[in-house]
Amino acid sequence: MSTWIGIDTGGTLTKLAYLDENKELKLTVFPSTDMHLVKEWLEQHPHVDEIGLTGGRTEQLRDVLYPMKSIEYIVEFEATLKGVRYLLEQEGQSIHQSIITNIGTGTSVHYMDGNSHVRVGGTGIGGGTLIGLSTIMTGITDFGEIKNRASDGNRAGIDLLVKDIYQGMDMPISGDLTASNFGKVGITDEHNYETSDILATVQGLVGEVITTLSIQLAEHHQAEHIVYIGSTLTDNEQLKKVIEHYTILKKHKPVFLQDYGYCGAVGALLNVMEYSKR
Ligand SMILES: Nc1ncnc2c1ncn2[C@@H]1O[C@H](COP(=O)(O)OP(=O)(O)OP(=O)(O)O)[C@@H](O)[C@H]1O
Numbered sequence: 001m002s003t004w005i006g007i008d009t010g011g012t013l014t015k016l017a018y019l020d021e022n023k024e025l026k027l028t029v030f031p032s033t034d035m036h037l038v039k040e041w042l043e044q045h046p047h048v049d050e051i052g053l054t055g056g057r058t059e060q061l062r063d064v065l066y067p068m069k070s071i072e073y074i075v076e077f078e079a080t081l082k083g084v085r086y087l088l089e090q091e092g093q094s095i096h097q098s099i100i101t102n103i104g105t106g107t108s109v110h111y112m113d114g115n116s117h118v119r120v121g122g123t124g125i126g127g128g129t130l131i132g133l134s135t136i137m138t139g140i141t142d143f144g145e146i147k148n149r150a151s152d153g154n155r156a157g158i159d160l161l162v163k164d165i166y167q168g169m170d171m172p173i174s175g176d177l178t179a180s181n182f183g184k185v186g187i188t189d190e191h192n193y194e195t196s197d198i199l200a201t202v203q204g205l206v207g208e209v210i211t212t213l214s215i216q217l218a219e220h221h222q223a224e225h226i227v228y229i230g231s232t233l234t235d236n237e238q239l240k241k242v243i244e245h246y247t248i249l250k251k252h253k254p255v256f257l258q259d260y261g262y263c264g265a266v267g268a269l270l271n272v273m274e275y276s277k278r
């Protein structure tokens with residue numbers, strides 16, 4: 001009897017998904033810069049003997065693990081969508097047609113229709129951008145601190161809204177929409193900004209770019225739902241609110257899976273289980 005694990009090794013994080021003694025799904029994560037931690041984890045769990053592997057750092061992890069265990073590889077997008085379908089079903093969500101937006105280090109957008117799916121777009125704006133811009137602008141490098149400080153921030157002094165421009169006039173679109181992310185800075189003389197406000201505004205920029213792209217692709221494919229996944233959403237209430245608010249404003253339905261960071265790892269786990277039962 002085999003024991004399996006699914007591993008998704010991405011640009012920033014390496015996610016592990018496995019079943020415990022009670023066949024319950026367990027999830028854990030390591031930084032992709034410390035791949036030896038994955039090897040150590042596997043050495044501490046010697047009963048795990050078959051690995052389902054996916055993600056852009058697969059070959060780098062293979063080198064670290066060599067010559068350990070048998071490895072079943074699955075392409076990242078296949079694994080992600082396999083995981084999304086499984087987790088939607090587990091959570092009792094009957095969504096069969098949807099846009100799937102994976103906010104990882106970068107962002108990848110997919111269209112799912114029943115059992116088929118296709119990558120329909122993407123952007124370099126993602127979780128890596130959130131950390132990168134935040135670090136350069138404020139010196140804060142830790143993801144936890146960035147999102148905590150951002151949640152206390154206020155974007156009103158930095159972002160330019162439609163109603164800031166259209167003063168005393170009828171507005172062609174909702175006045176609360178962002179006309180220009182960071183747009184107030186260039187037309188203001190005083191430049192004293194609180195760290196928390198800068199971080200909140202970076203989250204707004206990242207969230208709105210990703211949502212705009214997702215909405216346009218949802219409209220093109222006539223999909224009502226947009227399922228947002230990826231570890232950038234981890235305990236990140238402000239980012240989720242930005243995405244949720246904008247998606248609803250544009251008349252689409254945002255969906256946040258409970259285990260949004262682990263779709264790829266879960267898909268890789270399911271794949272190796274299916275493979276070994278064949
Ligand atoms: N513990 C953490 N350390 C660093 N970043 C984190 C952490 N938790 C969440 N994040 C956020 O999640 C992002 C990575 O998300 P995710 O793990 O989905 O991407 P990835 O799979 O590594 O990258 P990609 O799929 O683009 O190759 C980071 O850029 C950061 O914004």
Ligand SMILES: [Mg+2]
Pocket residue numbers: 008010011055104105264
């Ligand atoms: Mg990823």
